[in-house]
Amino acid sequence: MIQMSLVFLISGLVILGYSSSISGQNTYQAVVRDVCGPAIGNLCEICYVFNLFIISVAFLVIVADQLQKLCVSLYELITGLPESEMPYYWYTDQRFALFLLCLFFIFPLSVPKEISIQKYTSVLGTFAATYLTVAITVKYYMRPVHEINLSPLYSSGVSSWASMFSVIPTICFGFQCHEACVAVYSSMENRKLSHWVIISVVSMFICLIIYSLTGVFGYLTFGKNVAPDILMSYSGGDVTMIIARLLFGISIITIFPIIVLLGRSVIQDPLLRRRHKHTAVTESYESRTRVALTTAWVTVTLLITVFVPDISKVISVVGGVSAFFIFIFPDTF
Template identity: 55%
Template sequence: MERRRRGPAPAAGGGRLRRALPRRALSAGAVFILLKSALGAGLLSFPWAFGRAGGAVPALLVELGSLVFLVSGLAVLGYAAALSAQPTYQGVVRAVCGAAVGKLCEVCFLLNLFMISVALLRVVGDQLEKLCDSLYPNGTLSGAPQLPPWYVDQRFTLSALCVLVIFPLSVPREIGFQKYSSILGTLAACYLTVVIVLKYYLQAESLRCWGWGLSPALSPLVLQCHEACVAIYSSMRNQSFSHWVTVSVLSMLICLLIYSLTGLYGYLTFGKAVASDVLMSYPGNDPIVIVARLLFGVSIVTIYPIVVLLGRSVVKDLWAAPKRGAVAASEAHERWSRVALTVTWMAATLGIALFVPDIGKVIELIGGISAFFIFIFPGMAISEVRSTPAAPSCLRRAALIAWGVLSVLGGAFVCGQSAALAVLGLLR
């Protein structure tokens, strides 16, 4: 496939990221990274979402309809990345849609990634807290309350996890490195699905009578694979369009299977009484459920480093924007700046996750920003596809334009609906 540059020259930050993302990731690694980017905290709330959607059939139909937009968005972004020779999502939008839209993309991207990081740490902290509660239940000793040990406090456990596990995974500059942790995270998420399916067939009757109340709804803001897809495409060895479409379709089909099985069997087990955190509907002292909660925490932990890598690329682009054409930084300077950005990002998101109690309302309010990256920007990027030297026929161009308009309108609807529901929730 012919590769050419369009639009402005890549920013200094984008050039550094191009070198930071060598084409070494194998296809299987790209599939796992793309898949893991889509398997977020929303997996726990999918059975609850099936109930809110009116049952299994309407929910599955919505999933299938969404799959078309998801795959087409990934395909368009990969094609636009090949044509613009940009290694980042914001770089592709800047080259395709112009500097003004590119700047809007950078600001929205940075805000979205930062709040995703906070949401991920909050979800991991909640899982750690529930896990510790199952291991050290509050009780009484001689009539006096027995407090749990200090080392099970969420402020200590989450901070220790960030320092000992998340930080080492977040420092590497190559997204191809994340394929190892993404394989582990995907398998951990699959364990949750297997547990829910087996529990339905083995213990469905007893579980339907289990008296758990609804837990607070999980945040709808989770990392979508579209935010990471350009960086993943840039790291692939084989960057042909057909190969990228194969990777995208395979990833989304596996993702659809995991989400559908989790949502369907969780909903069939508990009906509309299912908790928004489906694991809260099971007995808290069940060893299998405890392991599922532990592994799901591992799955969420593997997403955070991908978000940090994308966030660093946006910060570098914003920092380098006034200095386009500057001399590339030395290897040592790049390493220290990468470590400093990672520490700053992690400290800020950890502090907010631990000490800001009502951050969930803010996350819900800006959750609709994700629609820009899934629907709106890919819809706008279709203009690049129809203006290539090997442009399609008039009929196909008209179809691409119509699909782009439909994608933009759908994204605007999703974004507006999400913001409206968040505002109504704040006013209640």
């Protein structure tokens, strides 16, 4: 299943890069519209915005989980008391902390018209994922023997096949990068297709290794009791995992503006084109539109995050929609 999915994932990236090169477009939705026509282009834009929006929700849910665990960790480290004795105050609620994070960090980073700094900060995400994988693997081998959860025996039959196919949305969520790949390809200095193929293959194999090791050793450590967010399965006082939470939180904060930029452009560009037909598009109008769309995007995703705290439910939706951009739309080219 993983090998077959990896073939489709890499093929989709290569097809999108090739389509971008022959069409001369630098965004995913523009490539689809140019190659497949206006009707498919409109469908793509709707799915594109919806998918990016749900991805934003998923990212904020992950950040909220880490904020909650960080608050508990700091309380245990400072007071030496267990989590059960931690008093509740409104200003210590992770939802309030998430609101402050969105207000003072995520929103200001998402407002600019171009976010060129992301080409450097994105390295942090790779480092955070690698650190987490190494930490989970080391933690597994350092555990006392009597604490190790034995994995269940292999099962066969209809239930095992159903469970195997049920993880496809999660795989799509983990490997999704197709929404931004056209923009990435367009920003490259060397746009030879062979160079893009090498980048696609290497990137997907790195993801495969990181995800596989994290999933295997995380499951071997906690068994069926593992949380949807693996970091939530570790104790709050674990310094190694506190560092992992901080790294992941910072990396998501730097990645979130990219998602907003991609989704906002799909909505803003038609508005600017429509405005341009009747009058000149001033810088102030573009700025007001950009700020308004960014405000609405961050606000609505924050509200949904507060009321949908289960990351597994969000991932199942994101993974299902991501299949359009990984398997379906590239095949139409």
